[in-house]
Amino acid sequence: MLLGTQKINAQGHLEIGGCDTLALAAEFGTPLYVMDEALVRENCRRFTQVFTDRYPGEVEVSFAGKAFLTMAMVRLVQQEGLALDVASGGELYTALKAGFPAEKILYHGNFKSDEELAMGVAAGVGRFVVDNPYELKRLSELAAAQGKTQAILLRVTPGIDPHTHAKISTGQEDSKFGISVSSGLALATVQEALSLPGIDFKGIHCHIGSQLLDSHTHEDAAEIMVGFVAAIREATGFVCTDLDIGGGLGVRYLPSHNPPSYEEFADSVVSAVVGALEKHALPFPRLMLEPGRALVAEAGTTLYTVGPIKKIELAERTKTFVSVDGGLSDNPRPVMYDARYSVLVAGRAAQATDTTVTVSGKHCETDLLFPELALGEVHSGDILAVQTTGAYNHGMASNYNRFRRPAVVFVHDGQADVVWERESYDDLLRQERLPQRFLEE
Numbered sequence: 311m312l313l314g315t316q317k318i319n320a321q322g323h324l325e326i327g328g329c330d331t332l333a334l335a336a337e338f339g340t341p342l343y344v345m346d347e348a349l350v351r352e353n354c355r356r357f358t359q360v361f362t363d364r365y366p367g368e369v370e371v372s373f374a375g376k377a378f379l380t381m382a383m384v385r386l387v388q389q390e391g392l393a394l395d396v397a398s399g400g401e402l403y404t405a406l407k408a409g410f411p412a413e414k415i416l417y418h419g420n421f422k423s424d425e426e427l428a429m430g431v432a433a434g435v436g437r438f439v440v441d442n443p444y445e446l447k448r449l450s451e452l453a454a455a456q457g458k459t460q461a462i463l464l465r466v467t468p469g470i471d472p473h474t475h476a477k478i479s480t481g482q483e484d485s486k487f488g489i490s491v492s493s494g495l496a497l498a499t500v501q502e503a504l505s506l507p508g509i510d511f512k513g514i515h516c517h518i519g520s521q522l523l524d525s526h527t528h529e530d531a532a533e534i535m536v537g538f539v540a541a542i543r544e545a546t547g548f549v550c551t552d553l554d555i556g557g558g559l560g561v562r563y564l565p566s567h568n569p570p571s572y573e574e575f576a577d578s579v580v581s582a583v584v585g586a587l588e589k590h591a592l593p594f595p596r597l598m599l600e601p602g603r604a605l606v607a608e609a610g611t612t613l614y615t616v617g618p619i620k621k622i623e624l625a626e627r628t629k630t631f632v633s634v635d636g637g638l639s640d641n642p643r644p645v646m647y648d649a650r651y652s653v654l655v656a657g658r659a660a661q662a663t664d665t666t667v668t669v670s671g672k673h674c675e676t677d678l679l680f681p682e683l684a685l686g687e688v689h690s691g692d693i694l695a696v697q698t699t700g701a702y703n704h705g706m707a708s709n710y711n712r713f714r715r716p717a718v719v720f721v722h723d724g725q726a727d728v729v730w731e732r733e734s735y736d737d738l739l740r741q742e743r744l745p746q747r748f749l750e751e
């Protein structure tokens with residue numbers, strides 16, 4: 311499969327954004343994260359367009375920053391007119407330093423510290439998405455102390471199981487996130503929010519899970535959420551002006567993955583929301599969406615250099631281990647979620663994928679990146695291109711084994727720009743302190 315601007319050039323090399331991936335590997339080294347800028351921009355525009363075309367009220371799409379956040383990405387999101395989700399003081403700081411307008415920031419998370427709450431209020435973030443009654447009280451006190459009124463959404467759990475990997479299911483009744491609708495706690499918390507000083511309650515939010523490959527769970531969630539908007543009006547007379555149904559749309563990691571198109575997804579979500587609003591005779595609230603993976607995953611490719619190749623003779627077959635110069639430090643998803651990927655040999659991108667190998671990382675772990683991968687001919691020194699690594703790779707990277715985190719380049723019209731430098735060995739020592747007694751011989 312070829313994604314975005316990927317193509318196979320006359321030399322048979324994989325090209326992205328008009329740049330030959332072998333030339334990128336030679337210039338910037340490996341491992342290297344390559345982002346297809348044109349595809350990210352197109353995704354931002356199309357995702358917004360499909361919803362504004364269909365929904366009769368106002369639409370706000372915010373990019374879920376945790377999927378891939380660098381200052382260049384923050385600037386891109388702003389240029390494309392999207393809002394931005396942050397989920398920590400660090401993400402908020404990055405967004406503000408990049409000049410992102412605070413009023414277009416939504417601040418998420420199930421435990422925002424007092425420091426983080428105060429930082430968000432002082433910066434003037436557009437919405438806090440409040441996760442629990444404890445946070446609501448702390449935020450009320452901190453906002454009132456700054457003489458401010460903070461607009462909020464309340465995160466609720468609609469109580470549906472999205473049938474995705476357990477570690478990325480977040481909308482079910484026993485989720486650690488949000489407040490349960492069915493228990494009545496969510497309604498009680500809304501009533502409290504409406505009465506607390508320093509709090510301007512706007513509406514409700516849910517995020518049911520990630521990498522969802524059909525729209526049914528989003529449709530179910532939309533109906534439950536609108537039903538809850540109706541219940542709030544019934545109990546309090548208050549009509550929510552914001553309705554946020556989160557992110558979660560899946561992407562293609564493998565050719566066999568077939569997520570809904572943006573158009574199909576918007577058709578399902580908007581018809582469920584509009585149908586439920588009409589049923590309850592509610593006005594159209596601002597419809598908010600928070601795609602992360604769906605905007606950036608397919609735009610990312612990781613380049614690795616192949617090192618030693620081992621052939622192990624087993625009774626029934628030969629098993630081939632191909633080692634690459636990265637691993638769980640630049641992509642923990644295979645180890646965390648059993649994630650699978652599609653991989654090309656960058657210099658022979660059109661070759662037959664008739665031999666199966668196991669690709670392993672170079673950490674002191676059995677960090678099998680891609681078990682039983684149909685790759686075809688491969689030699690030490692080849693460059694491997696792993697597709698669909700634009701979400702939750704750079705952001706989840708670590709320095710395990712004191713690896714230096716890889717560089718990120720944005721490619722566009724034949725040009726490649728570094729937006730994140732590969733770490734140096736000195737970067738690895740930046741936090742080190744040696745108290746005097748460790749210096750004595």
Ligand SMILES: *Cc1c(COP(=O)(O)O)cnc(C)c1O
Nearest residue numbers: 374517520557558600601602603
């Ligand atoms: C992670 C997250 C998202 C984005 O999820 P994707 O599956 O990447 O689209 C959106 N909203 C919230 C609150 C999240 O935690």
